[in-house]
Amino acid sequence: MNNVINLTISGDLVPNGRLLKADDFESLANIVFAQIDPFLIGNDLNIVNLECPLTESNKSIVKTGPLLKAPLSAINLLKNRFNLVTLANNHIxxxxxxxxxxxxxxxxxxxIEFVGAGVQCPENIFYFEKNGFKLGIINICENEFSTVEGGKVGANGLDLIRNTRLINEAKDKADFLILIFHGGNEYFEYPNPRMVDNCRFFIEQGVDLIVCHHQHCFSGFEKYCNGMIFYGIGNFLFDNANKREQEWNYGYSLKVGIKNDKSFDFEIIPFNQCDKAAIIKLLDDTELANFNLKLTELNNVIKDTVLLKQKWLCFVKSKTRLYTDFLVMPYNPFLYSLKNKFKIKIGIGKMKRLLLKNLIRCESHRDVLLEILKKH
Incomplete structure (x- = not known):
């Protein structure tokens, strides 16, 4: 049976670092994507997560964590290859x-179409129709500084009620539904237990395929009910001078062929990105063998609830000191008695307040905090 729709889905793209030295992004694209181009050519859709705004503005928001952007001209890196960008991420x-x-x-x-963020209606659904078969794509991210908060500007955040309503809306119009989810714990190569529950719930609501990114490392996948969940596909093109020969540099794109009976096949395209050179390089035989072994290991852990929980707790343990440092504000009974007696104000600085807000608001940060606090 022939595919009705052919597409690729790729992870985080930030035109930064060595990429910014190019005088001509369009010519640079021919070099950067040369090895992966054969997998992009001829598809109905090529989708990538644009992890930063394209702007000349220097007026950043006040937040904790890095600020990312790329010049307007970086659009020339995307055009002619990608016709849909996902914008629901923590930097847009x-x-x-x-x-x-x-x-x-x-x-x-x-x-270039976009989905997942906007200045009026971030909860948008992207539809693509071919030969009477309609594909729906929803894009969400975990809640940080980019997500909609009391208004309609920003990214479409994780909210099980609103997300489910959006899924129901899309199911009424589309034959096949994809959810692209930007979330998870950075540098943790597995989904945490809450993320697994969330993704499986979305499959139960009618999503056919879920693809996740954000963690800056690749993860495994599983078949669940009638759908598939890819828990992390890693960076696609994200140069970082402090990340060489690390998990940061490895990821994969997903090539999907959807058939008119709603079944689909997929191909994983693993690569090394922005390591020795700011390009995407397909893996050689030895690297590919190691990648496949790693992917099998990841998949085996994901399907074992007990083992996955063990990996999660080890990760939390490795982050306990960092998160404790974030939180530390010792309780001092003497200081608090003086505060109450003399009406002394003990405040929290602006940046500390922002940090605490984000640690509590962001689902994956909160997952770590709750595990740490269980011990006390």
């Missing part, structure tokens, strides 16, 4: 409404 609002609007304008001017 780093340069405020102007940065997001600039990004949307550049995409629209170069015939």
């Amino acid at each position: 609002l780093d340069y405020g409404i102007d940065g997001l609007q600039d990004t949307i304008n550049m995409c629209e001017n170069h015939n």
